[in-house]
Amino acid sequence: xxxxxxxxxxxxxxIAEVAAPQCGGTCVFLGxxxxxxxxxxxxxxxxxxxxxxxxxxxxxxxxxxxxxxxETRLAVRHRLGLVPTEEASIGIAAAAPHRTAAFEACRYVxxxxxxxxxxWKKELRADGTALWVDPAGRPAxxxxxxxx
Amino acid sequence: xxxxxVQVRFFARYAELAGCETTAVSVAVPATVxxxxxxxxxxxxxxxxxxxxxxxxxxxxxxxLDAPVNDGDEVAFLPPVAGG
Numbered sequence: 339x340x341x342x343x344x345x346x347x348x349x350x351x352x353i354a355e356v357a358a359p360q361c362g363g364t365c366v367f368l369g370x371x372x373x374x375x376x377x378x379x380x381x382x383x384x385x386x387x388x389x390x391x392x393x394x395x396x397x398x399x400x401x402x403x404x405x406x407x408x409e410t411r412l413a414v415r416h417r418l419g420l421v422p423t424e425e426a427s428i429g430i431a432a433a434a435p436h437r438t439a440a441f442e443a444c445r446y447v448x449x450x451x452x453x454x455x456x457x458w459k460k461e462l463r464a465d466g467t468a469l470w471v472d473p474a475g476r477p478a479x480x481x482x483x484x485x486x
Numbered sequence: 487x488x489x490x491x492v493q494v495r496f497f498a499r500y501a502e503l504a505g506c507e508t509t510a511v512s513v514a515v516p517a518t519v520x521x522x523x524x525x526x527x528x529x530x531x532x533x534x535x536x537x538x539x540x541x542x543x544x545x546x547x548x549x550x551l552d553a554p555v556n557d558g559d560e561v562a563f564l565p566p567v568a569g570g
Contacts, residue, residue, distance in 0.1 A: 369570045385569075386497070386498055387569070388495070388497050388543075388546075388562060388564070390546060391543060391546040391547075391562065392569070394546045394547075395546075395548075416569060416570075427570065428569070428570050448570060451569055451570050452567075452569060452570040453567070454548065454567070455567060455569035455570070456497065456543065456562070456564050456567055456569075457567060457568065457569030457570075458497065458498035458499070458565055458567065458568050458569075459568045459569075460498075470498060470499040470565065471568045472565070472566045472568070473566060473567075473568050474566055
């Protein structure tokens with residue numbers, strides 16, 4: 339299974355991967371590159387990874403999710419390389435017999451992926467500069483919801 | 487005291503600071519990740535700019551700085567992760 343891709347994420351392919359007759363609920367999460375006009379505009383993000391470890395870590399966290407929600411089917415893609423604003427950097431599909439497990443498993447995978455995957459991003463600004471993003475330390479990447 | 491060789495990998499901003507993506511260091515074993523950090527910060531000029539307590543992985547698993555390191559292990563220094 340390859341979770342990492344340099345091509346655009348195809349949502350219909352993720353859904354097809356988890357589709358099964360016993361599943362009555364499918365939850366899809368997309369993380370997309372967003373502009374940050376207050377920082378002079380972001381045109382895209384360059385993603386890089388410790389690829390072998392990212393794959394190993396995804397194997398581990400998907401195994402955890404499958405143990406916790408045993409009937410849930412999961413598919414994940416994380417994009418690497420340049421991802422323009424508005425395009426998806428991560429796509430997750432979770433299908434389960436009922437919606438609660440689909441929502442919970444999908445949420446678990448994105449939250450753990452953000453904490454654990456050895457993936458880094460360099461923000462490309464409209465003025466031609468590029469900055470490594472530290473989600474914990476730099477206000478530029480704090481969203482309107484006030485998180486990292 | 488026995489000496490072991492550890493493969494070290496730098497990623498993203500840390501690779502830029504260190505000026506390389508991989509190196510090998512010799513450490514007295516048994517060692518910890520913190521020992522490897524100290525060794526690397528002394529041995530590679532640019533690596534002195536790495537934090538004293540970076541995120542680290544041994545053999546592709548996240549570990550704490552007091553985790554053991556043995557001969558032949560791979561130690562990766564990871565800038566704050568930003569996937570998703």
